[in-house]
Amino acid sequence: MTADTGAGTLESLFNPATVAVVGASATPGKAGHAMMAALSGFGGTVFAVNPGRPVLAGSPAFASVREIGRPVDLAVLVVPASAVPAALEDCGQAGVAAAVVCAGGFAESARVEGAALQDSTLTVVRRHGIRLLGPNTSGFMNPIARLCANFVPTAASLEPGRISVVAQSGGVNLATCFLCQAEGLGIRIGVGLGNAADVSFTDVLDWLAEDAMTGAVGLHIEGVADGEALAASVSRLTERVPVVALKVGKADVADFARSHTGAMLGSHRVAVTALRTAGAVVVDELSEMVDALHALSLRRAPANRSPGVAVVTAQAGPGLLIADGLRSTGVSVPPLNAGTVERISGLLPPLTWIANPVDTGRPSDTFGPVLDAVLDDPAIDVVALYALDEPEALDPAAVLRERVGRVPLVVGTGGPPDAVVAVRSALGRLGVPTFPAPDRVVTAVGAIVADSVGRARPRASTASTASTGRPPGAALVGDLDEDQAKALFDSVGIPTMPRRACSTRDEAHRALAELGGPVVVKVLDAGILHKTEVGGVRVGVATDHEMDEALDAIDRIPSGGATRYLVEAQAEEGVELIVGGVRDPIWGPVVLVGTGGVGVELAEAGVLALAPLAGPDALDLVASLPPALLAGFRGAEPVDRAALAAVVTALGDLLAEHPAIQEIDCNPLRLTRRGPVALDALVVVGP
Secondary structure (H helix, E strand, O other): OOOOOOOOOOHHHHOOOEEEEEOOOOOOOOHHHHHHHHHHHOOOEEEEEOOOOOEEOOEEEEOOOHHHOOOOOEEEEOOOHHHHHHHHHHHHHOOOOEEEEOOOOOHHHOOHHHHHHHHHHHHHHHHHOOEEEOOOOOEEEEHHHOEEEEOOHHHHHOOEEEEEEEEOOHHHHHHHHHHHHHOOOOEEEEEEOOOOOOOOHHHHHHHHHOOOOOOEEEEEEOOOOOHHHHHHHHHHHHOOOOEEEEEOOOOOOHHHHHHHHOOOOOOHHHHHHHHHHOOOEEEOOHHHHHHHHHHHHHOOOOOOOOOEEEEEEOOHHHHHHHHHHHHHOOOEOOOOOHHHHHHHHOOOOOOOOOOOOEEOOOOOOOHHHHHHHHHHOOOOOEEEEEOOOOOOOOOHHHHHHOOOOOOOEEEEOOOOHHHHHHHHHHHHHOOOOEEOOHHHHHHHHHHHHHHHHHHHOOOHHHHOOOOOOOOOOOOOOOOOOHHHHHHHHHHOOOOEOOEEEEOOHHHHHHHHHHHOOOEEEEEOOOOOOOHHHHOOEEEEEOOHHHHHHHHHHHHOOOOOOOOOEEEEEOOOOOEEEEEEEEEEOOOEEEEEEEEEHHHHHOOOOOEEEEOOOOHHHHHHHHHOOOHHHHHHHHHOOOOOHHHHHHHHHHHHHHHHHOOOEEEEEEEEEEEEOOEEEEOOOEEEEOO
C-alpha cells in the first residue's frame, strides 16, 4: 500500500478500510480491550495483533502486522511507550499508511529518555512515510464512517453530523464531542492531537478545508511551535467554514500544560489576537464553544466589519439581558431607522419600547409583521429573538418558517423542559439555533458577529508576507542608539523632533544654538535602554548654563565608552501613548498600542495586532483605545486617528521588513496639536 505523504492528505488515517489494533487484549480494563470494543461497530475490517495471544474473542490474533498478509491502512497502537518504535517498524515494513499512538511517556514527560523515545518514533515513521497521530492521545472518532479509534468505547455512540473537533488534548476532544451530542449536534470527526509529533493542527485543518462534510470546526489549543503556520491554516479554513477556538493559558498553568503535551503555551494575548486575525471566533469556555458551533453550523452572516444586531423580545426582562450582554462585549445594537420605528409603532400598543431592543409585549399575531419590519431595516444583519413558551399566543416555527434565510436568526426561549425541547427541535429543523437562556443567546449571536467581522479582515495567510510597497530594508546589525532608531523611524514616516547627535560638549552647545530652546538633552548610548532611570534625560534646557548642567549630569553616568549626547527640540504638550512591537517566537511580529503618561489612568493594558497591518485594521486598532482619550483627554485635542494609525502601520512595517528586529518601542508617542511625534525610540536587533 502507498502511504500518504502530503501534508493534510490524511485519508488513510481518518477514512481507513482496514484497521489493526496492536496490543489488542481480551482482558477487560486494559486499553487494548477498550480499543477493540470501541472498534466493534466499524464497517471495515479490524485485525487484532498480540504476539502472546493466538485467539482474541474467538477471532485469530496475529503476532505482528506483517503476518496479517493483507493491506492495512491504519494501525492503532495500545502498547507501552518503550515498545512503540519497534511496533511502528513492523507497521512500516507491512506498508501501513497511518498510525495512532495512545501511550504517554514521550516528550511531554520532560524526561530526557521521553524526548529521545519520541525522536526514535519520528525517525521510524518518517523512514516509512507513516502519518502518525499522537503519541499521548486517546485517538479520534469518525462517526460518519462508524469508526471510533479511541480507547474510550462510549465515544462510539456519537451521532454523525457536521461538527469537527480538533483538540490538543484527547480528553478535551471527548468532552467537547459529548457536549455537542447533549445539544443534539452530530460529529463529523473528533481528533485528539496529543503531542502532535507528526500530524499537527495544520495537517488536520488543511484536510478539513477540503472536507465537504464539515460544517463548523471547534479548535482547542494549548501551545504550538509554529503559530504563524496554524494561523494561516485557520485563515484558509474560515474561507469555507467557521472556526471556533479555545486557547488555554490565561492563568499560570504553563508547567501543567507542558507536562500534558509538551507544548509551550506562549503569550495568550498574542495567540488570541492571531487567531482572531485569522478569522476564528475565540471563546473562553467549552460550553461557549459548543453554543458558538451550534449557531455557526446552521448559519453564517456575510463578511462585515461592523454587523448590526437587533433584539426582538416578547418579554422585556430577558430582552434587556440579551441587549446588555451584546453591548458589553462590543457587539453593535444600533437604533432602528425612522421608517422602521414608524412601521413598528403602527403594529404595537403604546408604551412598548421599539427603538432596539423591540419589546412586543405579550406575543400576538403582530409578532411576525414586527419581525418583518426589523428584518427589512438596512442597519440590521443579525436578529436575536426571545419568547417564553406560550403555545396559544405564539408558534415560533410557524412565524419563522417563511422568514428564515433573510438574515441569521438566533432564538431564546423558556418554559417546561419538554416544551423547550420541542421548540428547539422544530426550529433546528428550520436551521434556526435556539437556546434556553438569554446568556447563551448572547454567546451565539456574538459568535455569528465575530465570524462575520473576522472574514471581513484581510486574510491572515497573506498578511504575513504582504508587501509594504517599499524596497526591503537594509540589514541591521547590533542594537541601535536613539538617534539611529529615530533615523529608522524617519525613513518610514514616523514623525520625530529635530535633533543633533553630538560627540562633544561644544557640539551640544552648537546644537542648542541651531535648534533654539527649549531642548531635551539625553545620553546617547545603545547600551542604556532606560535613560531616565540613570539620570540621562534633562528637559527644558534653554540656556548655555542649563546645557552645561545637563551635560555635567550625563557625564557622571558610568559608561563603557566616550559619552555622547542627543540634543532634541522639545515637543509641545499632549497625551502620551506607548506604541511598540515584538517578534513573538511562536506567532510572529505583533504591535501594541497602549496609554502612557497620565493616560495610564484610562486602561491597564494596550491593544494588539499582527504585523504588517492593513489600513482598516490599523484604524480599528486605534478605535479600540479608550473613548475618553480619543475624544481629547483632560482638555487635549481629539486624536487624529488617521495619523496615529499611520504610525502604528509604519512601525508594523518595520517589523515585517527587518526580520532581525526583535523588539521596537516608541515610548512615549506624544499626540500633539500638530500630530503624533515619537519622543523616544528603542530598536533591539537579534540574529
